[in-house]
Amino acid sequence: MTAKSHVFVFGLLLVELITKMEFDDSFSPHVVEESFKEVDPETASSITSMTSRCIETKANDCPTTKEVLNVLEAAAAKMGAMGEKRCFY
Numbered sequence: 842m843t844a845k846s847h848v849f850v851f852g853l854l855l856v857e858l859i860t861k862m863e864f865d866d867s868f869s870p871h872v873v874e875e876s877f878k879e880v881d882p883e884t885a886s887s888i889t890s891m892t893s894r895c896i897e898t899k900a901n902d903c904p905t906t907k908e909v910l911n912v913l914e915a916a917a918a919k920m921g922a923m924g925e926k927r928c929f930y
Contacts, residue, residue, distance in 0.1 A: 845900040848909060852895020859892070868896070884916045 859876045870893045877885040891912040894904050
């Protein structure tokens with residue numbers, strides 16, 4: 842396995858956690874975006890975009906693990922998740 846394949850697998854897991862649905866070939870980024878109710882549109886869009894990039898089939902189109910971490914940390918900070926529990930559904 843490569844670092845990019847780890848990001849791909851993490852992307853699949855992230856999609857399933859966010860949407861509460863098993864990933865399949867009919868996946869649409871819109872499904873992830875719909876899963877955010879109490880999240881501002883900018884943060885939801887950022888997470889949705891990053892998640893979509895994670896599950897790209899071309900390794901060069903996938904983000905690095907560091908890029909994924911940066912997006913998730915920025916979202917957590919913006920949502921006040923440090924020390925505060927929030928639900929994505």
